[in-house]
Amino acid sequence: MAFETRTWLVLHVLVFLVTCFMQHFCVNGQTSQAPCLFVFGDSLSDNGNNNNILTNAKANYVPYGVDFPNGVTGRFTNGPTSIDYIGQMLGFQNFIPPFANIGRSDIINGVNYASGAAGIRAESGKHMGGNVDLGMQIANHRTIVTLIAIRLGGMPQAQQYLKKCLYYVNIGSNDFINNYYLPQYYPTSRTYNPQQYAQVLINQVSNYLQDLRVSGARKFVLVGIGQIGCTPFSIANQGTQGCVEKYNADALRYSLKLRSLVDQLNGINLDSKYIFVNSTAGSVDSSLGFTVFDKACCLTRSEDGMCVPNSSPCLDRKKYVFFDAVHPTSTLNYLTALTSYDSTSAPGTTTPMDIKQLAQYSIN
Numbered sequence: 515m516a517f518e519t520r521t522w523l524v525l526h527v528l529v530f531l532v533t534c535f536m537q538h539f540c541v542n543g544q545t546s547q548a549p550c551l552f553v554f555g556d557s558l559s560d561n562g563n564n565n566n567i568l569t570n571a572k573a574n575y576v577p578y579g580v581d582f583p584n585g586v587t588g589r590f591t592n593g594p595t596s597i598d599y600i601g602q603m604l605g606f607q608n609f610i611p612p613f614a615n616i617g618r619s620d621i622i623n624g625v626n627y628a629s630g631a632a633g634i635r636a637e638s639g640k641h642m643g644g645n646v647d648l649g650m651q652i653a654n655h656r657t658i659v660t661l662i663a664i665r666l667g668g669m670p671q672a673q674q675y676l677k678k679c680l681y682y683v684n685i686g687s688n689d690f691i692n693n694y695y696l697p698q699y700y701p702t703s704r705t706y707n708p709q710q711y712a713q714v715l716i717n718q719v720s721n722y723l724q725d726l727r728v729s730g731a732r733k734f735v736l737v738g739i740g741q742i743g744c745t746p747f748s749i750a751n752q753g754t755q756g757c758v759e760k761y762n763a764d765a766l767r768y769s770l771k772l773r774s775l776v777d778q779l780n781g782i783n784l785d786s787k788y789i790f791v792n793s794t795a796g797s798v799d800s801s802l803g804f805t806v807f808d809k810a811c812c813l814t815r816s817e818d819g820m821c822v823p824n825s826s827p828c829l830d831r832k833k834y835v836f837f838d839a840v841h842p843t844s845t846l847n848y849l850t851a852l853t854s855y856d857s858t859s860a861p862g863t864t865t866p867m868d869i870k871q872l873a874q875y876s877i878n
């Protein structure tokens with residue numbers, strides 16, 4: 515057994531040394547399909563950025579992380595997030611570190627700026643406390659770009675490197691759930707009708723994507739909003755039988771516009787590639803092993819649908835779609851990651867190509 519393990523190790527080391535020389539990207543001695551991955555978003559992607567922010571939108575307590583290798587980290591689910599899984603599928607050996615706690619991690623492989631309750635609009639989610647909105651996340655990225663330029667010996671070298679990286683942007687739910695649908699805190703529903711509001715959000719996203727391009731980004735993964743009307747929290751809050759159809763319609767309207775923006779940008783910015791990920795493409799049903807679709811796995815707080823601190827989660831977590839009343843379980847995150855990374859098993863999930871193909875796509 516010991517001998518076998520050692521032989522395997524030697525072989526493994528040889529294989530990755532060779533592939534490292536052939537590919538150009540050696541991440542911690544392993545090969546990844548892109549040199550780096552930068553993550554922008556909300557609680558679906560947050561991996562600890564809210565831990566030291568004064569807000570209710572944080573998940574740095576049990577039972578969050580119950581299935582994560584290092585336990586509680588601030589991730590809003592029981593184990594890895596979908597971008598964690600996508601990172602693994604891309605061949606990154608370590609999880610992409612959170613901007614708020616880079617620690618001794620290497621920023622050269624990417625940084626995660628995502629923040630729970632954050633939106634495209636600066637005010638979204640702020641009734642819960644602080645968060646890092648998309649504009650601030652992009653400002654934080656500029657700081658990282660400067661550090662990478664220092665590290666690589668100049669801005670031209672940094673630009674050459676950064677254009678091969680992936681820029682994943684998964685945000686927008688909070689501009690509805692924690693803004694437009696809360697007229698007691700936010701005036702947006704009085705200022706804009708739903709059609710106008712979707713367009714206002716898209717215009718702002720479009721400007722932010724241009725800012726990222728100015729910072730050297732060329733390969734973009736843009737994720738649409740999921741079925742925000744089907745979370746146990748929305749259903750309980752609105753007292754509907756089944757999903758809140760109005761919420762899903764708003765999410766779809768926004769996502770269709772985002773998909774059009776992707777088409778448009780691919781036509782304009784010929785030095786860049788944008789892909790759209792449809793987060794409602796696959797049907798989540800019992801064929802995937804789920805049996806509980808409308809209840810949270812953990813005991814939840816009525817005010818925000820988050821798990822009650824220190825409560826015990828359900829034991830059969832693989833059967834649940836939702837971990838708390840808002841966020842999917844890691845089981846669903848894995849399936850989401852799989853179909854967006856490689857869409858051959860679920861055509862229509864990504865357009866015009868999947869994440870795997872985007873990683874391989876060459877930018878001049």
Ligand SMILES: *[C@@H]1O[C@H](CO)[C@@H](O)[C@H](O)[C@H]1NC(C)=O
Pocket residue numbers: 738766769770773792793794795796862
């Ligand atoms: C996502 O996929 C679903 C199911 O195929 C479809 O109904 C919906 O229109 C798609 N959304 C977008 C934004 O393309």
